Amino acid sequence: MRKQSVSVSCVSHTVYKIDAVCNKSDGERYNGRNTGCVVFSRAMSARHYYFELQIVDTAPTNSAIGIGLAPNNHNPSKYPGWMKKSCGYHSDDGVLFKRGNHIAEMPKCTVDDYMGCGIRFLERNDDIIPRGTGIAEKGERILVYFTKNGTEVGKTEMTTPSGGFYPVIALNDGDIIIVNFSVTTG
Numbered sequence: 311m312r313k314q315s316v317s318v319s320c321v322s323h324t325v326y327k328i329d330a331v332c333n334k335s336d337g338e339r340y341n342g343r344n345t346g347c348v349v350f351s352r353a354m355s356a357r358h359y360y361f362e363l364q365i366v367d368t369a370p371t372n373s374a375i376g377i378g379l380a381p382n383n384h385n386p387s388k389y390p391g392w393m394k395k396s397c398g399y400h401s402d403d404g405v406l407f408k409r410g411n412h413i414a415e416m417p418k419c420t421v422d423d424y425m426g427c428g429i430r431f432l433e434r435n436d437d438i439i440p441r442g443t444g445i446a447e448k449g450e451r452i453l454v455y456f457t458k459n460g461t462e463v464g465k466t467e468m469t470t471p472s473g474g475f476y477p478v479i480a481l482n483d484g485d486i487i488i489v490n491f492s493v494t495t496g
Contacts (some may be wrong), residue, residue, distance in 0.1 A: 314397045346481060349384040351473035352491075354379060358427035358443035361477050361491045362457065365401065365421050369484030374402040377425045379454055379468070379475035395471045398478065399425060399456040399464065406456065408489040416456065416463040426457035427477065432467070446470040 318396050369421025378390025391407025401419035405412050406420025419425050430453040445450050455465040
């Protein structure tokens with residue numbers, strides 16, 4: 311996984327604890343706070359189609375946690391959804407962003423909430439897991455959906471970029487989350 315401005319500790323092979331400990335010189339500022347981002351190294355696929363985070367603690371002011379998908383070359387100082395070819399759900403305002411545009415209002419999230427992100431293949435039979443990696447091919451349409459506490463709260467269609475989509479999480483200085491990739495629902 312590629313990271314900037316965050317502390318990542320592995321709890322198990324599929325669960326990570328992330329603390330945003332940002333320096334003033336790192337990344338950008340969002341809501342007046344320093345921002346850090348993690349782009350995980352495993353692309354979303356038919357076998358790895360959902361991940362979620364639990365908000366453990368938030369910054370005293372201006373907390374903002376984002377979860378979403380982007381290409382593996384995503385700018386690590388940008389929230390998911392702010393860049394071309396990315397989408398993301400943000401905890402502070404409940405907004406679903408896609409390619410830099412505000413496209414939907416969803417529920418806000420705070421401490422003890424779970425935020426999830428998953429994919430559904432629109433051009434494949436859901437009962438068939440493809441051979442090989444199962445990663446969506448360039449140009450393949452997928453449905454990206456988002457959850458709050460296990461309930462779907464929003465979705466958007468995306469076209470897969472070259473190399474596939476990767477899980478992306480962004481947070482502000484002081485936010486603490488636990489990310490789980492072994493979740494089988496969503």
